[in-house]
Amino acid sequence: MEVLNNIPIKLDLEAVLKRMRLRNRRENIVGNVREMLELARPVAKPKAIYEVAYIENKNGDSLEIGGVKFTSRVLRVNLDKVERVFPFIVTCGRELDEVNIPPDDFIKGYYFDQIKETAVVLARQQVEKYLKKRYALGQLSRMAPGAAMKIDWPITQQMELFSVFGGREKVEELIGVRLTDTFLMVPIKSVSGILFPTEVSFESCQMCPRENCIGRRVEYDPELEKKYQLETTK
Template identity: 45%
Template sequence: MEILQNIPITIDRQVLFAQAHIRPESEDDRILSELIAAIEPGIRPKAIYQRAYIDGKDEQGVTIAGKRFTSAVLSVNLAQIERVFPFIATCGVEVEELTRPHTDLLHQYVLDLLKEQVLRAAIAHLLDCVRTRHAPGQIAIMNPGSLADWPLTEQRPLFALFGDVKRLIGVELTDSFLMSPVKSVSGIIFPTHASFENCQLCPREVCPNRRAPYNQTLAEEKYHLSM
């Protein structure tokens, strides 16, 4: 198990302010720049991952390090794979606590974008570590809750792989299987010879985070999903 805590992060204010449509040299620019400058030193993104091996497979799912994961899509993706990298990454409880007192709606929106930027930095660092330390080749990721085939309830066995995740990196699984801090993500990294994005199997038309178009042929022919 690897815990990643000293993750380098530099907030890109220009990107944040462009996303929030904040005019340069405006009063909002000044106030938010001062706010971010005060918050930035306390930001502590974190991630945890482990190298794990597949114990068993069938058409409905896989068993990884003794934990059962039920997903036909995951089973197809791991059909020829023996080694995977379960993970959890987070913006960190520190930035969550630092941003909580601010009630101005614009400030809340920008700080939410900031936490997303911090989370992306944590994920990028995690992926760099996996590539450098384990040389998996081309990789893809699946996340519980990203597809109907692999619902949020599958967070439970993933968290169970790591034990006390709250103590290790500050992330807690709620009764509804959401994570706290909210800007956290979990999943399984796996080697692949073909590119894969969860979005390819999701027919939802309106999604701001879509990374690839829906591929109905792929969904039906390779994964046997009927929408």
């Protein structure tokens, strides 16, 4: 298990505006984002934790990762030929999360939220880059409990994921991420899941029908669901 608390990210205006996918970069919007960045950049300290874990006991729709049992058909199929995976948690960090934006200033609150979102995405990308280099990996894909396919890999399995790192208290102590009783992470701009090497890229968005999602990376593919059903009934 390794904690990364010095993740180099380039949290600048361009990165935030790109993340926001603005069609029209109006001066007042850019000005507000710039102002919020001045608050964010001096304190931003994203953090991550990851583990190198091995797959065991593949059985039906379940498998064990680092000795912890997970149940998800899609995860099980995706990891069918994989032996080593990288459970991870990445956060924008409490320092950024605890910056006080007046609650009645909705506009600035929104832009600050976008900055936190950008910070966690940039940090996750850096973690992937680091893992690829350190473990000589090719393409990586990732899956997260509850991110999509809610029925297949329920968010309740965040508990199992956190237990790979020694449990909720340990994760909070190491990187400041608290898992609530409803399985949400605080800071809310945190991401968790399993990174795994793949030849064919997999994105949860392929199996998520949610419309108008700003985070969508690839198109929804209803056919893919059928493929996973078929593969598991072989």
